[in-house]
Amino acid sequence: xxxxxxxxxxxxxKPEEATPQKFTLKTAKGTRDYNAQQMTIRNNVLQKITNVFxxxxxxxxxxxxxxxxxxxxGKYGExxxxxxxxxxxxxxxxxxxxxxxxxxxxxxAMNKINNLKRYHIAKVYRRDNPAMTRGRYRExxxxxxxxxGQFDPMVPDAECLKVVTEILDALxxxxxxxxxxxxxLLDGMFEACGVPADKFRSTCSTVDKLDKMSWDEVRTxxxxxxxxxxxxxxxxxxxxxLNGGTELVEKLLADEKxxxxxxxxxxxxxxKLLLHFCxxxxxxxxxxxxxxxxxxxxxxxGVIYEAVLTQPIKIGNEEQTVGSIAGGGRYDNLVGMFDSKxxxxxxxxxxxxxxxxxxxxxxxxxxxxxxxxxxxVDVYVASAQKNFLDERMKICAQLWDAGIKTEQSYKKNPKMxxxxxxxxxxxxxxxxxxxxxxxxxxxxxxxxxxxxxxVEVPQDDLVQELKVKIDALDRKVMNGPVV
Amino acid sequence: xxxxxxxxxxxxxKPEEATPQKFTLKTAKGTRDYNAQQMTIRNNVLQKITNVFxxxxxxxxxxxxxxxxxxxxGKYGExxxxxxxxxxxxxxxxxxxxxxxxxxxxxxAMNKINNLKRYHIAKVYRRDNPAMTRGRYRExxxxxxxxxGQFDPMVPDAECLKVVTEILDALxxxxxxxxxxxxxLLDGMFEACGVPADKFRSTCSTVDKLDKMSWDEVRTxxxxxxxxxxxxxxxxxxxxxLNGGTELVEKLLADEKxxxxxxxxxxxxxxKLLLHFCxxxxxxxxxxxxxxxxxxxxxxxGVIYEAVLTQPIKIGNEEQTVGSIAGGGRYDNLVGMFDSKxxxxxxxxxxxxxxxxxxxxxxxxxxxxxxxxxxxVDVYVASAQKNFLDERMKICAQLWDAGIKTEQSYKKNPKMxxxxxxxxxxxxxxxxxxxxxxxxxxxxxxxxxxxxxxVEVPQDDLVQELKVKIDALDRKVMNGPVV
Numbered sequence: 001x002x003x004x005x006x007x008x009x010x011x012x013x014k015p016e017e018a019t020p021q022k023f024t025l026k027t028a029k030g031t032r033d034y035n036a037q038q039m040t041i042r043n044n045v046l047q048k049i050t051n052v053f054x055x056x057x058x059x060x061x062x063x064x065x066x067x068x069x070x071x072x073x074g075k076y077g078e079x080x081x082x083x084x085x086x087x088x089x090x091x092x093x094x095x096x097x098x099x100x101x102x103x104x105x106x107x108x109a110m111n112k113i114n115n116l117k118r119y120h121i122a123k124v125y126r127r128d129n130p131a132m133t134r135g136r137y138r139e140x141x142x143x144x145x146x147x148x149g150q151f152d153p154m155v156p157d158a159e160c161l162k163v164v165t166e167i168l169d170a171l172x173x174x175x176x177x178x179x180x181x182x183x184x185l186l187d188g189m190f191e192a193c194g195v196p197a198d199k200f201r202s203t204c205s206t207v208d209k210l211d212k213m214s215w216d217e218v219r220t221x222x223x224x225x226x227x228x229x230x231x232x233x234x235x236x237x238x239x240x241x242l243n244g245g246t247e248l249v250e251k252l253l254a255d256e257k258x259x260x261x262x263x264x265x266x267x268x269x270x271x272k273l274l275l276h277f278c279x280x281x282x283x284x285x286x287x288x289x290x291x292x293x294x295x296x297x298x299x300x301x302g303v304i305y306e307a308v309l310t311q312p313i314k315i316g317n318e319e320q321t322v323g324s325i326a327g328g329g330r331y332d333n334l335v336g337m338f339d340s341k342x343x344x345x346x347x348x349x350x351x352x353x354x355x356x357x358x359x360x361x362x363x364x365x366x367x368x369x370x371x372x373x374x375x376x377v378d379v380y381v382a383s384a385q386k387n388f389l390d391e392r393m394k395i396c397a398q399l400w401d402a403g404i405k406t407e408q409s410y411k412k413n414p415k416m417x418x419x420x421x422x423x424x425x426x427x428x429x430x431x432x433x434x435x436x437x438x439x440x441x442x443x444x445x446x447x448x449x450x451x452x453x454x455v456e457v458p459q460d461d462l463v464q465e466l467k468v469k470i471d472a473l474d475r476k477v478m479n480g481p482v483v
Numbered sequence: 484x485x486x487x488x489x490x491x492x493x494x495x496x497k498p499e500e501a502t503p504q505k506f507t508l509k510t511a512k513g514t515r516d517y518n519a520q521q522m523t524i525r526n527n528v529l530q531k532i533t534n535v536f537x538x539x540x541x542x543x544x545x546x547x548x549x550x551x552x553x554x555x556x557g558k559y560g561e562x563x564x565x566x567x568x569x570x571x572x573x574x575x576x577x578x579x580x581x582x583x584x585x586x587x588x589x590x591x592a593m594n595k596i597n598n599l600k601r602y603h604i605a606k607v608y609r610r611d612n613p614a615m616t617r618g619r620y621r622e623x624x625x626x627x628x629x630x631x632g633q634f635d636p637m638v639p640d641a642e643c644l645k646v647v648t649e650i651l652d653a654l655x656x657x658x659x660x661x662x663x664x665x666x667x668l669l670d671g672m673f674e675a676c677g678v679p680a681d682k683f684r685s686t687c688s689t690v691d692k693l694d695k696m697s698w699d700e701v702r703t704x705x706x707x708x709x710x711x712x713x714x715x716x717x718x719x720x721x722x723x724x725l726n727g728g729t730e731l732v733e734k735l736l737a738d739e740k741x742x743x744x745x746x747x748x749x750x751x752x753x754x755k756l757l758l759h760f761c762x763x764x765x766x767x768x769x770x771x772x773x774x775x776x777x778x779x780x781x782x783x784x785g786v787i788y789e790a791v792l793t794q795p796i797k798i799g800n801e802e803q804t805v806g807s808i809a810g811g812g813r814y815d816n817l818v819g820m821f822d823s824k825x826x827x828x829x830x831x832x833x834x835x836x837x838x839x840x841x842x843x844x845x846x847x848x849x850x851x852x853x854x855x856x857x858x859x860v861d862v863y864v865a866s867a868q869k870n871f872l873d874e875r876m877k878i879c880a881q882l883w884d885a886g887i888k889t890e891q892s893y894k895k896n897p898k899m900x901x902x903x904x905x906x907x908x909x910x911x912x913x914x915x916x917x918x919x920x921x922x923x924x925x926x927x928x929x930x931x932x933x934x935x936x937x938v939e940v941p942q943d944d945l946v947q948e949l950k951v952k953i954d955a956l957d958r959k960v961m962n963g964p965v966v
Contacts, residue, residue, distance in 0.1 A: 023553045025593040025821055027546070028577050033590050036542035036601070043543065055883060057860040057890040059519035060526065063510070064622050065548060065579075065606060070506045086579075087568040089610065094511050096548075096569075107516050110508040118519070123548060127572065139547050151893035155872070159893075166883065280876040282884070338508055377540040389638070393763040400538060400649065401765070407540040410634035410642075 030130035030138025036374035041361045042141075042354075044372075046121055048170045049143050049352055053119035056163055058145055061118040063103040065125075066094040075102050075334070077298040078205055082126045096125035100144040101299070101331065101349065108148055108345050109338030115149040135322075135359030146349030148335070154270060157303050157330060158277035160350045164307050164326050165283045167352055173360055174313055176325065178286050179243075180305045181293040182271050183329070188264025189291070192257040193235035195228055201298060202226045207240060208294035211324070215240070243290040246275050274303060295329060302330030303348070313360050316367035322360060326352045373427045378470045381408040382419040383434040389413075391434050395444070395462070399432075402463040404470070423449045429473055430466065513613035513621025519857035524844045525624075525837075527855075529604055531653045532626050532835055536602035539646055541628055544601040546586040548608075549577040558585050558817070560781040561688055565609045579608035583627040584782070584814065584832065591631055591828050592821030598632040618842030627811075629832030631818070637753060640786050640813060641760035643833045647790050647809050648766045650835055656843055657796055659808065661769050662726075663788045664776040665754050666812070671747025672774070675740040676718035678711055684781060685709045690723060691777035694806070698723075726773040729758050757786060778812060785813030786831070796843050799850035805843060809835045856910045861953045864891040865902040866917040872896075874917050878927070878945070882915075885946040887953070906932045912956055913949065 027033060034042060072083055072095050084096040097103055100120045108116065121143045130138055145163055147156035161178055168176050186207070190200050206221050213221075215237055222228040222236070235257075242248060249272045258264040271289055278284045295304045307326035312319035328350030335345035364370045379399055381392050389412050399406040407428070409419055423431055433445040433454070444462060446469065447454045457465045510516060517525060555566055555578050567579040580586055583603045591599065604626045613621055628646055630639035644661055651659050669690070673683050689704050696704075698720055705711040705719070718740075725731060732755045741747040754772055761767045778787045790809035795802035811833030818828040847853045862882055864875045872895050882889040890911070892902055906914055916928040916937070927945060929952065930937045940948045 023551070025589065026551065027593075028549050028551060028575055031547035031549070033547070033594075034545040035594075036544060039543040039545060042545075054859050055886070055888045057858045057888065059857045060522040061519060062517040062522060062525075064514035064516070065608075066511055066514070066622075068506070068509065068511060085570040085572065087570045089568065091610075092511055106508065110510075111516075111518075125548075127574075139549075147893070149893065152872075152895040155893040155895070158876075162880065162883065277876060280873055281880045374542045375540045376537050389635075390763055393641075393760060397645065397764045400645065403538065405538045405540065410630070410632065410638040412635040412638070 028138070030128070030132070032132065032137065037365060037372050038358070038362060040372040040374050041365065042358055045171065045354055045357055045361070046141075046143065049167050049354070050119070050121065052163055052166045052170060053143075053145050055166070056117070056145070056159065058117045058119040061104070061107070061116075061120050062122060063097070063100070063107060063120070065123070066096050067103060067106065069093045069095045071106050071338075072098055072102060075297075075299060075337070077201060077296065079126075079296060082128050084125045084127055097122075098126060099124050100142050100351070101146070102334070104144070104146055104148075104349075105331075105334040105345075105347070106338050108335045108347075109343075113148070114345055117147045118145075120144045120146075133359070135353075135356040137355060140355045141358075143352040143354050144349055145352075146347055148345050148347045150346055154273045154277055154303070157348045158274055158281060160328060160348055161274075161278060161287065161305060162281045162283060164305075164350055164352070165286055168307060168325070171357060173309070173322075173325075173357060175310045176286070176307050177288050177310050178283075178305055178307050179288050179290040179293045180271065180274060180303060181290055182267035182303050183300050184263040184270065184302065185258075185267025185291070186294060188258060188261040188267055189236065189239050190232075192261045192264060193239070194232040195236075199226060199228065203228055203236075204294050205296050207236070207292065208296045210240060210292045210294070240292040243288050243292070245284070245287070245289060246272065248289055249275065270303060295327060299331040299334045300329040301332045304329035305350070315360070315363045315369065318363075320360060320363060322356050324353060325356055326350060375405075375407075375426060377405045377407045377426065377428045378430060378473075379404055379406045379466055380419065380423045380428045380431045381406060381434070382414075382416065382423075382431045384416045385434075385436055386413045388434050391439065395432060395434065398463065399466070402467070404463065404466055420447075420449070430469060432462065432466075511621070513611070513615070515615065515620065520848060520855050521841070521845060523855040523857050524848065525841055528654065528837055528840055528844070529624075529626065532650050532837070533602070533604065535646060535649045535653060536626075536628050538649070539600070539628070539642065541600045541602040544587070544590070544599075544603050545605060546580070546583070546590060546603070548606070549579050550586060550589065552576045552578045554578075554589050554821075555581055555585060558780075558782060558820070560684060560779065562609075562779060565611050567608045567610055580605075581609060582607050582780075583625050583834070584629070585817070587627070587629055587631075587832075588814075588817040588828075588830070589821050591818045591830075592826075596631070597828055600630045601628075603627045603629075616842070618836075618839040620838060623838045624841075626835040626837055627832055628835075629830055631828050631830045633829055637756045637760055637786070640831045641757055641764060643811060643831055644757075644761060644770065644788060645764045645766060647788075647833055647835070648769055651790060651808070654840060656792070656805075656808075656840060658793045659769065659790050660771050660793050661766075661788055661790050662771050662773040662776045663754065663757060663786060664773055665750035665786050666783050667746040667753065667785065668741075668750025668774070669777060671741060671744040671750055672719065672722050673715075675744045675747060676722070677715040678719075682709060682711065686711055686719075687777050688779050690719070690775065691779045693723065693775045693777070723775040726771050726775070728767070728770070728772060729755065731772055732758065753786060778810060782814040782817045783812040784815045787812035788833070796846075798843070798846040798852065801846075803843060803846060805839050807836060808839055809833060858888075858890075858909060860888045860890045860909065860911045861913060861956075862887055862889045862949055863902065863906045863911045863914045864889060864917070865897075865899065865906075865914045867899045868917075868919055869896045871917050871919075874922065878915060878917065881946065882949070885950075887946065887949055903930075903932070913952060915945065915949075 083098050086094040123139050124142050125139055130136055187200050190203055195203050203226050206226055210218055219233045222233045223230055249268050252258050253268050278287050306324050308324050309322040312321045330348040332346040336342045381395050383392055392408050396406050396408050429449055431447040433447055442459050443456045444459055445454045445456055566581050569577040606622050607625050613619055670683050673686055678686050686709050689701055689709055693701055702716045705716045706713055732751050735741050736751050761770050789807050791807050792805040795804045813831040815829040819825045864878050866875055875891050879889055879891050912932055914930040916930055925942050926939045927942055928937045928939055
């Protein structure tokens with residue numbers, strides 16, 4: 001408020017185009033650049049995730065970074081205040097996407113698609129309080145996998161859980177557990193405990209804070225801010241302490257209060273079937289039915305789940321607690337909100353919290369526990385003598401045209417030592433070394449950067465010889481510990 | 484204006500949270516979703532471009548989608564009005580990036596990097612008049628390759644041109660020419676023709692319109708809007724008609740007016756050296772020195788270039804004119820604008836206009852000239868009988884765990900015909916067919932979808948057998964004409 005007044009004043013005093021002036025050089029709050037090492041890590045992680053999505057037959061989809069503001073309105077409950085709006089510059093009123101789920105629902109309704117299995121990897125935007133060291137940004141990646149369509153109960157839902165386990169196993173970042181719960185059970189539980197129906201959603205978003213707050217604090221918020229009676233809150237408190245497997249489902253199906261409540265029974269039957277399918281998929285030991293899991297978003301209607309790392313990750317001498325690393329659930333009514341006839345397309349999906357994974361790997365990189373190579377160059381074209389730029393350029397073109405990843409110095413007369421150092425620092429395995437005497441004889445030298453061995457090759461055989469040498473490289477050794 | 488007033492009124496009448504209401508379902512003006520086929524095309528094109536960038540040893544970099552508004556201010560000349568601003572929601576004043584070049588310069592200055600070869604593939608935002616059928620959007624991809632650092636003249640510049648030719652050759656979208664010119668020569672030409680120095684930039688941006696307007700229209704704009712004298716305009720008109728190769732450079736170096744002007748001579752010497760390097764790179768037949776090439780952006784200081792397709796592309800019975808498909812140049816003073824001590828990092832780079840390439844390929848797809856497969860699934864797990872969901876799920880898990888790309892129906896009891904049709908429609912080569920009799924004997928059937936041949940395999944050998952069959956597939960035939 002104060003700031004914007006000052007800025008308005010400043011704008012009057014000095015039109016901004018007039019003097020290109022210096023200011024604090026930074027990225028916007030809560031955002032960051034990715035440098036080459038970070039990009040290598042990021043591309044590696046995203047590739048592994050994409051491979052799993054493709055293994056399950058998902059198609060790839062993309063939507064614009066901004067949507068009509070109306071599309072996002074009324075979808076995120078209390079979190080709506082975190083949406084970035086664009087300035088009204090005449091024309092449509094736009095906002096940056098807050099997740100990839102609402103744009104998917106808009107896409108399905110707009111194109112009247114009833115059936116889709118898609119993945120979407122893209123950045124989303126939230127004006128949240130950033131905690132960048134823990135991987136919480138205002139601009140961050142989401143990797144979503146969703147199945148839309150009218151199918152039999154819990155079949156696609158169980159596959160989403162299977163996808164999460166395959167991804168977390170592929171990324172190999174430590175032990176984890178997949179918590180599952182059901183919105184119908186939560187609703188039934190609130191009903192059974194005497195919470196009025198119009199307070200279900202807001203009570204639910206308070207329960208969602210149990211991973212960050214104690215039960216006492218949650219209880220206080222329920223009573224003081226959400227208008228839940230102390231008695232109802234205490235009854236809820238009994239339930240949300242429970243977690244287990246199929247035996248807990250059976251116990252709750254026999255629970256005096258819950259068994260009388262239709263939606264609670266529906267939720268419990270759902271969880272029971274889901275656990276059965278998880279056991280067929282061989283992932284039951286990774287699943288915990290947890291009544292405290294609530295998830296904040298308004299749009300969930302059925303099963304909800306969240307993957308949590310169960311051990312802090314050791315990086316150097318520090319331990320980093322990562323917590324929730326994936327989450328999702330069923331949202332059967334979201335697409336209908338966009339359809340003029342309220343036609344529903346049931347959906348279930350999961351979102352992988354890759355920023356936290358990036359954070360862990362970047363910390364490992366900083367601690368020297370992993371290393372990355374940021375280019376893939378195989379050959380450096382060098383010269384020991386002056387005035388060989390023209391010859392270097394011809395050789396480079398020859399190698400590029402043959403598909404060989406090649407670099408050279410952009411200086412006319414680089415020093416030999418500088419050129420070889422560049423190869424060593426960047427993990428380039430071979431140098432082609434040009435010299436006057438050799439060129440007269442129609443040969444060039446190929447130098448192995450690690451062994452320092454040199455062989456002479458006729459210029460005409462250079463491409464062929466290099467290809468043989470490159471194919472014989474042991475990439476794993478060369479690129480160091482794989483990320 | 485009118486619209487925003489109405490919206491404000493509407494907001495007073497009916498708070499937007501209260502009733503989730505229907506509105507026109509669309510993406511924001513000038514933007515679009517990419518469906519699975521479009522994504523397949525897009526990923527394919529971007530992969531080919533990335534391969535060339537990597538072949539030249541470029542590192543990958545990414546920056547946030549928005550920057551502090553100050554970062555973008557004063558960099559784009561007349562085009563600044565096309566920048567998308569974010570709403571002031573308290574905190575920093577932000578704008579969406581307009582290109583990837585200014586964020587790169589900000590990154591280099593902020594991190595005090597003097598030396599970098601990077602590529603960046605990301606969306607940028609311009610509030611331009613969209614012409615979506617011709618691939619002109621408000622949200623669109625840029626694929627940039629830039630070399631930053633203090634090097635010898637034209638060495639990195641020539642490599643940028645080489646990169647463009649390799650990309651356009653890899654994409655195989657028709658014949659093209661690379662126009663080159665030099666900002667110092669343009670300045671020298673304006674000076675020699677009697678344009679005052681403070682009108683160089685604005686005159687330049689009028690010359691830039693020569694690809695869309697006739698010389699007469701450009702001349703009129705110069706005189707009426709840019710304050711150039713009719714005599715000066717006519718002299719400029721003589722020069723901008725010229726194009727050619729080294730012989731034209733020599734002719735202009737001997738030109739009475741230009742040879743007296745330091746910056747014109749500098750520009751001509753630069754072009755001469757560039758053409759020499761292009762000849763070493765074997766790409767000289769693709770280069771045309773063209774004095775009408777101006778490029779609108781303010782920040783260029785040296786060589787500028789633009790790739791143009793020289794033939795309309797035939798799609799079905801229609802011909803599509805594509806025009807400019809890549810462009811770039813040298814910008815030696817941009818990084819210094821961000822440095823408090825005005826320290827310069829010379830840069831040169833190129834941007835590939837992939838949206839136009841996407842448009843052409845999408846038109847070819849629509850005309851049936853190419854086809855794409857949107858998933859990579861190799862195996863579908865099917866059942867002819869009822870109540871085989873549990874068995875299907877177990878087999879699916881077995882195949883996924885073995886890394887085999889597998890799908891099944893999400894229905895409890897899908898019809899056999901539906902399952903086989905799904906395979907045919909989606910190009911899935913194999914089905915595993917479960918039956919009661921076979922399962923009792925511990926076997927399953929593998930069906931080749933194209934030949935309809937079926938073989939029985941012991942369940943224990945299923946993974947092994949499928950892997951052999953999948954490895955033997957001829958992907959090119961299976962996936963149809965490659966995009």
